[in-house]
Amino acid sequence: MISVVGLNRINEYGKRRDPEMNILMELKKYGITLESMGESAIALYEPCREVDAGKSAKEIRERFKNEIKRQLSDPNVYLLIDAAMYLDRKYTLSDSEKEKGPAFIVADELIGMAIAEYIGGKKALFNLMRYDREKPGVLAKLDVFLDDAVGGLIAGCMTRIFEDWK
Numbered sequence: 148m149i150s151v152v153g154l155n156r157i158n159e160y161g162k163r164r165d166p167e168m169n170i171l172m173e174l175k176k177y178g179i180t181l182e183s184m185g186e187s188a189i190a191l192y193e194p195c196r197e198v199d200a201g202k203s204a205k206e207i208r209e210r211f212k213n214e215i216k217r218q219l220s221d222p223n224v225y226l227l228i229d230a231a232m233y234l235d236r237k238y239t240l241s242d243s244e245k246e247k248g249p250a251f252i253v254a255d256e257l258i259g260m261a262i263a264e265y266i267g268g269k270k271a272l273f274n275l276m277r278y279d280r281e282k283p284g285v286l287a288k289l290d291v292f293l294d295d296a297v298g299g300l301i302a303g304c305m306t307r308i309f310e311d312w313k
Contacts, residue, residue, distance in 0.1 A: 173232060179285055179297060181212050187284035188301045191277055207308070214304040219267050224300065231258050232298035238291070246271040252291065259295030259302075266303025267310065275302035 167182050186207050259279065263271040278286060278298040286294050
């Protein structure tokens with residue numbers, strides 16, 4: 148049974164916690180923080196002179212952090228990420244399988260694609276392909292399912308902030 152980290156958690160004062168805080172606490176157990184996701188996001192950012200003129204790295208990071216928090220409060224997003232954490236705990240790979248990746252498993256890619264497209268639309272899928280191929284920062288340290296789920300989250304949020312930028 149998959150635990151639903153965002154729906155029923157109670158803090159130490161007996162009050163429900165915000166869903167995004169619950170999932171962030173769960174992700175932290177895997178070494179994933181807002182900062183590490185931000186570093187991974189910025190690692191593949193390539194500014195376009197005409198479009199990105201005047202956009203500072205600090206402002207991009209701040210918008211990214213806010214978008215991540217907003218998306219993690221959506222139950223569709225945090226449940227998919229929770230499912231990826233569950234699958235990584237349930238399905239363990241040998242070191243040689245981790246190196247080459249299990250070609251017969253596509254569910255990890257589907258989770259990442261679902262998250263990216265849900266957040267950022269079709270354009271986010273192209274962004275996800277870059278994050279999945281390059282695996283910058285924290286993505287390189289994650290197991291089979293979670294690297295694609297977090298990659299989809301990052302790709303979707305980066306796509307979204309630039310689509311919404313005015």
